[in-house]
Amino acid sequence: MPTAAPDRVPRFAPTREPVLACRGWAGERGGLLLWGPLDLSVGPGEVLHLQGPNGCGKTTLLRTLAGLREPAAAQASALCPDLWWIGHANALAEGLDAQFNLQLLLDVAGAPPLSPSSLAHYLVAQGVPLGRPVAQLSVGQRRKLVLAPLALAPRRLWLLDEPFDGLDVLACDTLGELAARHVVAGGAIVLTSHQPLPARFPASAALVLRAPAARLAPASAVPSP
Numbered sequence: 325m326p327t328a329a330p331d332r333v334p335r336f337a338p339t340r341e342p343v344l345a346c347r348g349w350a351g352e353r354g355g356l357l358l359w360g361p362l363d364l365s366v367g368p369g370e371v372l373h374l375q376g377p378n379g380c381g382k383t384t385l386l387r388t389l390a391g392l393r394e395p396a397a398a399q400a401s402a403l404c405p406d407l408w409w410i411g412h413a414n415a416l417a418e419g420l421d422a423q424f425n426l427q428l429l430l431d432v433a434g435a436p437p438l439s440p441s442s443l444a445h446y447l448v449a450q451g452v453p454l455g456r457p458v459a460q461l462s463v464g465q466r467r468k469l470v471l472a473p474l475a476l477a478p479r480r481l482w483l484l485d486e487p488f489d490g491l492d493v494l495a496c497d498t499l500g501e502l503a504a505r506h507v508v509a510g511g512a513i514v515l516t517s518h519q520p521l522p523a524r525f526p527a528s529a530a531l532v533l534r535a536p537a538a539r540l541a542p543a544s545a546v547p548s549p
């Protein structure tokens with residue numbers, strides 16, 4: 325049976341293992357080396373902020389961590405399947421309303437079912453109108469809709485590409501508070517953001533990627549760390 329929307333973030337099972345880790349990774353686009361060889365590890369309660377100029381491969385790295393593309397080179401990896409991937413583009417059915425879109429986002433991701441009234445209540449609380457095609461919503465309302473699964477169906481790892489785009493200050497603070505509760509509960513976050521993180525967003529480590537400057541070497545030529 326569908327359940328009500330959660331009113332708090334559940335605590336994840338304690339672990340000493342990293343939520344995700346990779347060693348010797350390299351990323352490429354069109355034969356151009358974007359980053360690597362790269363080692364990273366993100367543990368429970370940690371936040372990693374990917375930084376760097378446009379075109380340096382931040383989104384490529386996020387998509388690779390999400391398992392949506394293969395690294396150009398890799399020595400080892402331990403990726404987390406219990407994740408939400410929120411891309412920069414709002415992938416929504418423009419002709420359908422917010423509640424239908426939210427239900428679709430949850431269903432496609434295999435999230436536990438929630439009652440229609442719970443979804444409607446959450447959307448209204450976030451200032452997202454019901455019964456109106458998504459095409460008629462503001463940029464901020466669409467972004468709130470895409471981010472809603474983070475609150476409604478908790479998963480240990482969040483991979484967020486420019487999550488604050490289109491959000492006003494209040495909405496950014498709300499997302500920051502949700503993120504803070506998430507990491508306290510043992511979750512982890514990897515994100516990109518061209519704007520400063522909200523004051524209420526949890527403290528983060530930074531990984532700065534550089535602009536691509538080399539053609540991709542064969543995997544056998546990538547040096548060991």
